[in-house]
Amino acid sequence: MAISRSPLRALATFACILIIWFGLTAGKFVDPIILPTPLSVAGALVELLTPSGLLIDLVATLLRLLMALVIATAFGIPFGLWLGYHERIYAAIEGPLHAMRSVPPTALFPLFLILVGVGQGSLVAMAAYPALLVILINTISGARLANRRRLQQAKILGLGAWATGTQVLFWEALPHILAGIRIAAGYGLALSIAGEMFIGISENGLGRKIYDFQSAYRIPETYAAILVTGSVGITLNQLVTVAERRLLRWLPMASHEQ
Numbered sequence: 001m002a003i004s005r006s007p008l009r010a011l012a013t014f015a016c017i018l019i020i021w022f023g024l025t026a027g028k029f030v031d032p033i034i035l036p037t038p039l040s041v042a043g044a045l046v047e048l049l050t051p052s053g054l055l056i057d058l059v060a061t062l063l064r065l066l067m068a069l070v071i072a073t074a075f076g077i078p079f080g081l082w083l084g085y086h087e088r089i090y091a092a093i094e095g096p097l098h099a100m101r102s103v104p105p106t107a108l109f110p111l112f113l114i115l116v117g118v119g120q121g122s123l124v125a126m127a128a129y130p131a132l133l134v135i136l137i138n139t140i141s142g143a144r145l146a147n148r149r150r151l152q153q154a155k156i157l158g159l160g161a162w163a164t165g166t167q168v169l170f171w172e173a174l175p176h177i178l179a180g181i182r183i184a185a186g187y188g189l190a191l192s193i194a195g196e197m198f199i200g201i202s203e204n205g206l207g208r209k210i211y212d213f214q215s216a217y218r219i220p221e222t223y224a225a226i227l228v229t230g231s232v233g234i235t236l237n238q239l240v241t242v243a244e245r246r247l248l249r250w251l252p253m254a255s256h257e258q
Helices: 002-026 038-048 054-085 087-102 105-116 120-144 148-156 161-198 206-215 219-247 252-257
Strands: none
Touching: 002 038, 038 219, 054 087, 054 120, 054 161, 054 206, 054 219, 087 120, 105 120, 105 161, 120 161, 148 161, 161 206, 161 219, 206 219
16 A cells, blocks of 8 residues: 555645746746746757757766666675675775765766776766765675574585675675665766766766756756756666565565555
């Protein structure tokens, strides 16, 4: 029942926002240069969602985000499981690891330009950096909270390090891993948009279009591009939610949500 009610609640929330938006613009409480009417934004959205319009930028942003998440998960999950299992090694690097997490990725962009070069790779690196740290730290936390009795049983059964990590430790840490992927996807999307907007390396991307529209005072188009970006974030969150329901059925909370 919780699942069936959730879409209704979301629709009710969006309906309330739309009603307030209509009221503010119809009553001219806000200047159109700041908040255009919903109809003008909808018209701009229809005109822009074409193969030669925002769809190209949407694909470009999604590809950068996908590459960043693939890099983050490919390195963050195995290293996180290993560090979570070897607590002494993690204790030795915990300080520097959290110090790295405190450094804004935008501050490291000149370093990414040197290491990766000027081009798409630097934008991907800037989005992958915080995503990697988030997934790594969440995976470490999940591995450290693993049921030690199950790990001991795996050792008694003669499972090697690889088998223990993939068959026991990974599943013990999976709730934290998925939570990390959810957060990393949000960070990656935000930094991809910011990089496209202000760094100016790429001509395509939702962030670049938002900046171009805003600079040209094409306000309805600006809001339309922002709505597309928000829809991407909502879709990513829903994909992780579906993955959680399918992969975490063995958890009491996941069973209750179904």
